[in-house]
Amino acid sequence: MLSRERIRELLTYPGRDVLSLYLDVDPTRPENARANPAYRVWAKTALRDLVRSFADILPKDEHKELEERVERLIEHVELLRPTGRTYVLFQGRDWEEECSCQARLRENFVHYGTPAVVPLLWLLEEYARAGIVLVDHQQARFLTVQLGLTESVEEEFLYIDTSEFPEYDVRSTPILEAHGARVVKGSFSDVFDRRVDAHVERFWRDVAERLERFVAHEDPVFVLLGGEERARSFLLDVLHPKTREKILAEGLSIGVGAPERDILLAAKPVLERAEREHEYRLVEQTLEQLHKNGRADAGRENVLNAVRLGRAHTVLAAWPITGNIRVCPTCGTYFDAELTQLAACPYCGTALMERSFATSLLREAYLHDTEVELVTGRAAERLAPYGGVAATLRYA
Ligand SMILES: [Zn+2]
Incomplete structure (x- = not known):
């Protein structure tokens, strides 16, 4: 990419x-x-x-x-x-x-x-990346999936992104008895049980470390943990709080070796719900900041000018983004084409040009290193009174 x-x-x-x-x-x-x-x-x-x-x-x-x-x-x-x-x-x-x-x-x-x-x-x-990590007491599997935010309902919502983020397996090396036979859990003494437990624990710590790296490298919106219940709770205990924030509370009870298709089917409703909630929370937090301390802005003209001036941190935009905006080709100021009938820039007198709002927003966001989150459903409805856009600001 x-x-x-x-x-x-x-x-x-x-x-x-x-x-x-x-x-x-x-x-x-x-x-x-x-x-x-x-x-x-x-x-x-x-x-x-x-x-x-x-x-x-x-x-x-x-x-x-x-x-x-x-x-x-x-x-x-x-x-x-x-x-x-x-x-x-x-x-x-x-x-x-x-x-x-x-x-x-x-x-x-x-x-x-x-x-x-x-x-x-x-x-x-239009896509958000999420992770699915499946762990049991002897193997772990890491998958990256793409959540389609805007695909129509009849299309699949979720798929595994195998081209760029190949899944990889981690396997614990089986514990060997002195004579080299493999230990089968549940068929030996307490002492041995503890040794196996210590071994499994080491494996889970290794998985936790890999999970930290996975989150740091792939930067998923969230991670869905699946596999064995004991493994999941162990990981949650030892993970760095920053990583733990990304783990969904709801687990996925599916075997580590399950076919990709089954994993996707099981993960889909959980990830879908989590994505919608994530969007809604972001919108709520942003609107709260807007009303409380002014560390946010809303409305097409305000948001676009904040992005252009490098002041916006994250833009939330209701999908689909439609309509036009006017821009001054000399000083770059944006004016809401639907609110104002201005033909010339009030600051410098240049004739305004009509542009697609969506294109202008994305272009400015990339030029000024602003994050863009597209939102749908309930979160989008909350943004409707603000022309469908709000942004958190870098500083007040
Ligand atoms: Zn101007």
Whole structure:
């Protein structure tokens, strides 16, 4: 995945000679499972159409260069071995950036000009990452799943992100008796039982350490613990409070070795509920700060200007985000297009330009390192009186 820094560079890239390509390469779609997958056919046609559409616009030599670049790109797509559901590529004259993600693309598209980065930002924001950790007395399994925040109900909500975060197993080495036979728990003396317990405990401490690293590295919104009850309570006791905050109170009683599909089915209702509650809590906390101590802001114009000035920490936005905003191209100030009929900026007199609110919000958020949380359902309803957006501020 592209780093935030790289995304910022692309957002402010001055050149207008960048090819942006977004392809739905989802291997579970039958049309993509063919020998000549649908995305390949689409890319070839769309890229050549694009070249033709620029024939009368670009100077001859530039057009020739674009044509050559596109042919190379078509070859590149031919050889593509997709790893996620969506493939994204930005290609300049002498550089390229590509990435794959598990989010589902609504429509393939290709663009020539400044890098079309905002659609990628949506793909990144529409999913929340959660962890599922299954532990018993001899093995542990770590899984990362993506929670779709905005997929329609008939689509699956949750899936395991195996491309970027491969699951890995931890196994406790079986305890051996002096003569090398494996110990089977429950069939030996008290002394031996304690030795096995100490051994299992060491294993669980190891799992706890891995869990700390897992949370630090993957930064999931939360972690669902599953497996044996004793293992779960042991982990909860020894985990760092910071990590424990991320563990859902509700456990998952499913075997460590269960097939992925069964794990997902069991985890889905728990994670769904947890995500909704998490969103609602965030909105409540933000609105409380708004009314109490002014460490929050709400409303489209206020929030967008706070983000632009680098003052917003986290933006909460009700999905779907619609409508337009007006912006002053000179001083950058935003004005709510629905509230104000202003044609010119009251600060500098420049004629205002109409922009998509959603695009402006994401763009500013990435440029100013602000977190964006998309919320739905009850949490979104709470934001309705504020134009669907609120933000916590970095300082009062
Ligand atoms: Zn202005």
